[in-house]
Amino acid sequence: MELNNAWVVITGASRGIGATIAKAFAQKGATLILIARSKEGLEKTCHQVENLGGKAHAIPFDLEKISQIENLVEKIYKLTPRVDVLINNAGLEKYCFYTNYQCKDILSILSVNLIAPMELTRLLLPGMLNQRKGHIINISSVAGKLAEIYNTLYDTSKGGMELWTDALRQELYKTNVKVSSINPGGVTDAGMIYNIGEKYPILLGSCTSQDVADAVINCTSRYKSRVFVNNIPIKPLVIINVLFPRLLDAISRWIGLTKVNRKKVEKRLREDILKSTKENSLN
């Protein structure tokens, strides 16, 4: 797709990978509509886009509020008569032992990571079908294909995103509306894993946020249905997982993923305790 003068909607663009994707589209001459909760974060990305000579509009919105996504779409259509590319990027994770999750964690992670992309796409797709042109790009994860211990809700949301992407792609065959999933491994320079500060095992590979943005841009010019973004090949592990799931479990333990993720859970628990001690001392 020609990106110069294209209208691109990006969720989760207030920081992390979404901000890098926004800058990559700006450099191609696209006009951006950026969505996230943080007004300040969105303004920062808008400034970065403008510094690159691009144009961006910010719509602060909480994607957990699924029933209000219709209002979000109204706001989008007040800015533009058409959307050419939708990047479903917003997401969150929570490393946690399964029994320690709260019901609200299940609802918020599945809402933001899976249900919001589905609903936003449902509402923007008719416009793309009418104009006979469009591309829906879902920022999934390697975790959508290879479950990651102690991140069960995230894995589930990304696994759902994978099947939804596949089914939608089949349904939209011959409509000229394309659907892709981009599946990054651990991102080393920005985003949710970088912010936690515990590195992934080297044997699982990694990538940068710019690698992810490049994969997204390339996918719009040379259509690909799924792109794994990782510096080591991940497809053999995906095949092992389908054929011999318990062998993959053993490999995950052997390369040290269980150990690293347990550290992430323990770190988060310590931070939660510190936070609640501070709150109690203030009350």
Ligand SMILES: NC(=O)c1ccc[n+]([C@@H]2O[C@H](COP(=O)([O-])OP(=O)(O)OC[C@H]3O[C@@H](n4cnc5c(N)ncnc54)[C@H](OP(=O)(O)O)[C@@H]3O)[C@@H](O)[C@H]2O)c1
């Ligand atoms: N980082 C990695 O290693 C990695 C690997 C594979 C896949 N991914 C995927 O890449 C995508 C971006 O992740 P990231 O690493 O850039 O994470 P991040 O730095 O934590 O950024 C997440 C983005 O999602 C937005 N968001 C979260 N909750 C939201 C809500 N309720 N409503 C609206 N926006 C919300 C955040 O904005 P606000 O907080 O301002 O709302 C932020 O802009 C995610 O889908 C993630 O699953 C990341």
